Amino acid sequence: MVDTRTPPARQMDITRPAAARIYDAFLGGGHNFGVERSFAERIEQELPGIGAVYQENRAFLRRTVEFLLARGVRQFLDLGSGTPTIGHLHEVACRRTRDFRVLYVDNEPLTVAHSKxxxxxxxxxxxxxxxxxxxxxxxxxxETQDLLDLNEPVGLLMTSVLHFVPDSDDPLGLVEAYRDALVPGSYLVVSHLTGTRAPDAARTLTDFYAETSDPLHPRETSWIDKLFGDFEVLPPGATYLADWRPDPGQPTSATNRYHLLYGGVARKSGDTGIPVQSINGG
Incomplete structure (x- = not known):
């Protein structure tokens, strides 16, 4: 049983850049405002080519979803999803099968309003x-109960979301709560900002995002490894995203300018799981 505090509902604020819309701006989407586009331009001036990092995360999402689909996963829960455009999860799944279900989750009200x-x-x-x-x-x-069957394996995606969760909210305990709720055969996908190999770039990004509604909390790769708990981390292991099963002919981290995103895919084995209802003491 996990006792979780209920965070206050997030209010709409279009005067400050929001992470979901910054991401959309870097991907070339149309669901952002001038405040996000201006913010992205300022970061690009300070860190030339940083847009490739955002593209790298979206490419990692595509590869991991294709990987899970090939292993028979047909339902997905995407936490901190942002606006589902520009090659997002359901578009990737639709190219592979008609048998899938995807629930996106985000706390930013305008992002959800645009997504509906x-x-x-x-x-x-x-x-x-x-x-x-x-x-x-x-x-x-x-919505979760209607769309997903949590008694069956789920692909849980936490890509570029946990670095927005401060230490005070116990991100390790948070991920453990979700891991406990998954049945065996489920998978956890994580990507997270790190400054282990690029401390200056991570610090610059953190300074910029301090101006936004979503401050950043980069962490060491050794800390990120702990997010997988006792799940089996699948080959090639937790690594920089460009090195996670790259497409043929695509660059790896050896040629990347920035080494900022780290993650991997892990599978839950065993024959027991904590009932979803117990998450809230039910």
């Missing part, structure tokens, strides 16, 4: 407004 019409024509995907720091609000939500 984008997904209106896709009955296999939906978005839930909830805060991933409150597992009960995610796992016990009617």
């Amino acid at each position: 019409p984008l997904l209106a024509g896709e009955p296999r995907a939906d978005i839930l407004r909830a805060d991933c720091r409150d597992p009960a609000s995610v796992l016990l939500a009617p």
Whole structure:
């Protein structure tokens, strides 16, 4: 049983850059405002070529989803998803199979409002407004219960979300709560900002994001490794994203300018799991 505090509901604020819309701006999407585009331009001036890091994360998401689909996973829970555009999870799944279900989760109200019409024509995907720091609000939500069967394996994605969770919210305990709720055969996908190999670039990004609604908390790779707990980390292991099963002919971290995103994929084995209802003491 995990006792979680309920975070306050996030309010809409279009006067400050928001992480989801910054990401969309770097991907070339249209669901952002001038404040995010200006912010992205300022970062690019300070860290030339930094946009490739955002592209790298989206490419990692695509490769991991294809990897899980090939292993029979057909339902996905994407925490801190942002706006589902520009090759997001359901688009990747749709190219491989018609048998899939995707629930996106984000706590930023405008991101969810923009996402609803984008997904209106896709009955296999939906978005839930909830805060991933409150597992009960995610796992016990009617939208989750209607779309996903948590008694069956799930692909849980936490890509570029945990570095927005401060230490005071116990991100390690948070991920453990989600891991405990998954049944055997489920998978955990993580990517996280790190300054282990690029401390100056990570510090610059952190300074910039301090101006936004979503401050950054980069962490060492040894800390990120702990997020997988007792799950089996699959080859090639936790690594810099460009080195995780790169496409043929694609660059690896050896040629990347910035080494900032680290993660991997892990599988839950065993024959027991904590019932979802116990997340909130039910």
